[in-house]
Amino acid sequence: MTSDPTTSDDRSRAPLDRLLSTARLEVLPTRTVTADVRAHSPQHRTVTVTASESLGLEATLAVACALRADGRRVVPHVAARMVSGRSHLEDIVARLHSAGVDAVFVPGGDATPGPGAYTSSLDLLRDLARMDHPFRDIGVAAYPESHPTLSDAEVVDALADKQPFTTEMVSNLCFDPDTLLAWIRTARDRGTALPLWLGVPGRVDAARLARVGARIGVGQSLRFLTGKVGTIARLIAPGGYDTQRFLTRMRSALEDPTSRVAGLHVYTFNEIAKTEAWLADETATH
Template sequence: MTKSTQTINRAASLDLMKDFSLEMTGKDVPALVQARTLIPAGTRINVTFLGNEDLEMRVAAARSAREMGFVPVPHISARRLKSKQVLQEFLGRLQEFAAVEHVLAVGGDPAHPEGPYNDSLALIRSGLLQEFGVREVGIGGYPEGHPDIPDETLWRALEEKYAALREQGLDTVIFTQFAFDTDPVAEWIEAVRAKGISAPIRVGTPGPAGIKRLLGFARRFGVGANAMIVKKYGFSLTNLVGTAGPDNFVNDLAAVLADHSTGQGPGLRGQVGLHFYTFGGLTETADWARRFMAGQE
């Protein structure tokens, strides 16, 4: 690889890293405090809506992100909402400290809804989001599919949610499930654009973590983790000791996007960025991002 090629690839990686977003749980407020100086001001911080968290934890996490100068993106898990009133209370609390403009609507893990919302589309169609001041809604994307949902159902849901948000005058951003390999991600982005969906896409990327932990999450979410893929990501299935980072994935995806910009790659039109799943390592991920962008990785 020539020096000029390395420079071009480096520039593409930095461009992809611009305006990356991070994910935290309701329990990660101390970690966010610790990492705050490592994270650029204005960074989007997604706040999960897990079954072992309560309203106060979710609200406190979103408030902390806002007070530290970040943009909170609270998740709303449709099937975990026990009533319309619960949703109204959550949105109302977020509205109190201007943390309601950006949300992520997800179906959630429960097999059966605990209240009136069967899925994130029902949540979007409720009309309550814009009533409380939501301007942008994140929705999920699955480049490698979902272990429990047929691909045709995933595509139909994506198109229906995108159309519903446009009808309501709400902006859309797509957050994808994390991946280890750029090939299915690139093919999926091309298919999204072919369907006329022009929303920004934030490609889910695992932050640096223990290899066993990464593979555990991969199995849970149905993400491909065969030997060739994980080798491309930077670790081996035969040696599960140590940690792995997203360097190879970020550089490879950036190269694919750069190829497209010169007419050589697939149809990856539109804005594409990165969303880091921190898997409990918020500070480690923030520090990795800082070092990567400074050329220290």
């Protein structure tokens, strides 16, 4: 009988290796981010581009299209409350199609909707479903912990309503593995079958985080920080948060196909060089 040359340690590392190698990065659409991605992130890396009320949706689309022109896969955030109606959505879809973009992420967004604008991501998703759009992947937000403005019951119902119009979900940051594991089990038991991109932080510098926050405001990516001093401290304190330890504790879910964890969604806060160095280091140690 021929023995299997793959050791049990190799097999136990496999899920983490896959997640680290295929992780995608979330960036904020600042003036320098396109150059930073080109300088520090490998071509195979998928990049998602957030929508900022202060910078406007145009900044998101411009960064996404510029990175797509390099041949990179991109996922722009089309925040519903920043889209002024069906005609505007059609223009956005046409622009992204022309650029070769095949995926979008649809949050509600933080903006106060103007006259005729969408008031929720579900409204936009319904209109998008009626269009001849090019998107093979359409993502929505998932909240393992309480949403800042909605009750848990409302969040559960909203995710169920969106499921027919989407292909994947992205979790907001959650620093408690037990909470996240319980949420994944509950979501699957309730029939939420969408593949899950697991939201984790990259390497965050306190000064950089403060500068970005001051310049563009608390957008979709930063919303979870509002009023959470303890969360900020865990992100920026030396040794305060260890993503590798977190993922190790999540191993049961990562190895369980019923959890349907598609990959890592890394919130970079535009610390792209540091995040890529961290991913390289983590991959080398597994």
